[in-house]
Amino acid sequence: MSTVTGNIVTQVKAHHKELQPHVVASALAVIAGAIICFIGLIRCGWIVDFISLAAISAFMTGSAINICVGQVPTLMGITGFDTRAATYKVVINTLKHLGRTQIDAAMGLTALFMLYAIRSACNFAARRMPHKGKTFFFISTLRTSFVILLYTMISWLANRHHRKKPIFKILGKVPRGFKNAAVPTVNKTIIKTFASQLPVAVIVLLIEHIAIAKSFGRVNNYTIDPSQEMIAIGVTNLLGPFLGAYPATGSFSRTAIKSKAGVRTPFAGVITAIVVLLAIYALPAVFFYIPSSSLSAVIIHAVGDLITPPNTVYQFWRISPLEVVIFFAGVIVTVFSSIENGIYTTICVSVAMLLFRVVKAQGRFMGRVKIHSVIGDHYVDNDGQYGSYGGESKKTSRNIFLPLEHNDGSNPQVEVETPYPGIFIYRFSEGFNYPNANHYLDYMVAAIFRQTRRTNPNSYPKPGDRPWNDPGPRRGHVEATRDHLPTLKAIILDFSSVNNVDITSVQQLIDVRNQLDRYAAPDKVDWHLACINNRWTKRALASAGFGYPAPTIDAPAYQRWKPIFSVAEIGGSHSAAAAAEIRDNQEEYRRQRSVDIEKTTGHARTEPGNDGSSDSSGDLSRSLSQSKPYSKVSSVPKFVPVQGLNRPLFHIDLTSALQSAIANAEGRGESEPKGVGTEI
Secondary structure (H helix, E strand, O other): OHHHHHHHHHHHHHHHHOHHHHHHHHHHHHHHHHHHHHHOOOHHHHHHHOOOOOHHHHHHHHHHHHHHHHHHHHHHHOOOOOOOOHHHHHHHHHHHHHHHOHHHHHHHHHHHHHHHHHHHHHHHHHHHHHHHHHHHHHHHHHHHHHHHHHHHHHHHHHHHOOOOOOOOOOOOOOOOOOOOOOOOOOHHHHHHHHHHHHHHHHHHHHHHHHHHHHHHHHHOOOOHHHHHHHHHHHHHHHHHHHHOOOOOOHHHHHHHHHHHHHOOOOOOHHHHHHHHHHHHHHHHHHHHHOOOOHHHHHHHHHHHHHOOOOOHHHHHHHHHHHHHHHHHHHHHHHHHEEEHHHHHHHHHHHHHHHHHHHHHHOOOEEEEEEEOEOOOOEOOOOOEEEEEOOOOOOOOOOEEEEEOOOOOOOOOOOOOOOOOEEEEEEOOOOOOOOHHHHHHHHHHHHHHHHHOOOOOOOOOOOOOHHOOOOOOOOOOOOOOOOOOOOOOOOOEEEEEOOOOOOOHHHHHHHHHHHHHHHHHOOOOOEEEEOOOOOOHHHHEEEEEEEOOOOOOOOOOOOOOOOOOHHHHEOOOOOOHHHHHHHHHHHHHHHHHHHHHHEEEEEEEOOOHHHHOOOOHHHHHHHHHHOOOOOOOOHOOOOEEEEEEOOOEEEEOOHHHHHHHHHHHHHHHHHHHHOOOOOOO
């Protein structure tokens, strides 16, 4: 964020020299904070989910490279060119002016080496002595302070008699306290100067803060509310400029240190603020002697860890190769253009790829496979019993549905059976809405046309009756026979991945239904819909006429639809209510039994041979045997339909949908007359 703010202030200063840098930075913080706070107040924190991990990693890597390259000239004491230019230009200019390296390089390179040496030594010691791991962690954390203090002391010894003309470049005079604490100046003129850069400032504030919050939230097992985080960062940037602050956001390094130190509440920020206040009021004289090259070494060392390591990029490649392309595109644009353009590139390409995946979602035709559950070398029955492979024990099998082309990674040696001649199972893969409805249904219709034939091959008596886009056979030729193919009977749509539908998608489904009805005329195509997860989706489909069989015009009066429903048991000895009643009755029986035994023991001497518990125990046994769980009536469970009876073509799963489709296709084949021209 500091780099983005510095670039914005530099650009504004180049065109509006009358504006002070701190005025521009404070106004930017107020406007960006107000925007983010407003987004949080209207509970729209979910918009950060549109920023992918690839975009965040590209931003962090590109920014880190940009900062490191920009600090190298200061590290080496090289001057004479703009270190805020594009990264590749800074690299070229640094190499061109490498011969002008000053003594600053000795202070910078040794400081950088010491920082890495201390960290490596602490990591090695922590691995060798795990019981002292926390001690070595804090030693490693304090390496930055130690190096800065050491080189500040060296600088003081070298430059205490050369304050006006130091031997190597030092930080110089640092203002004491809050010099620019005032009401920030925000007006139309100032806002216009950075309005074009405002989106990138807001995005960077969100990316850094939300990414850090989510990362450490998962590590420490707490949930992040993005809207709440936006309000917090927005209020911070609204109030900070009154003390002269520029845009502020989360910090990976400080958050990691506090997490390792055991910080649990935001009160740690108060402690940090107190330390900062003491530093800016009590230590400005010490800051005067900080070597600029050593400070650059600290900056390079700090941001170097933000570069995405190669093994992480390789994991990205294994998970999603396309997103690795987006990652490198963002880094390359950042290096050769600017951080702002890199952010825009990664976000826009990520959103474009998401839209492409939604629009070009590919449906799949499913087939049936019979499988068995196996543990070791034994089959597993429904009751949990085992049976050997070669034994005669009963083997329970179940049907599952796999893509016919095995494009889901299943074993290609498994033979996937087509459901039934003329019956197709089609699964939507990524929702069913207006962007992808046409692509889904075009693919489905084309595949059905390839694998079936018209019910009535003479449906075009005259050449003029044929649609313009169906040329038919050439003049003097006979249309190729397709009698070996089945006619279309039913389509089963798997809605397991569909949560919502809209007017466009439902209307296109209606159009396809009408198209296929004409193709199958004089028959009607049955549309079975399975695994509908949303009641509003079911309502929309029912409103469009789906869910019950379409009557055939010439169907005989004796033809009946054969509905197949899925039912669930709500009573009987295996129900939850019966199990609870059995448990309560058994406890009552044991309690009554113990009471009767005590009474019998107490009266055994006065009334020998008289068992007082016989009558009461017999009564209790009779009452238990007559209770619902033990009665013969309860052995007959009560079944209720899982879904409504008025929509028999809405099914709970693909198995019931296929059973219904096959039963009615076979029944219709036995009772309905053949289509015109289909007699054998």
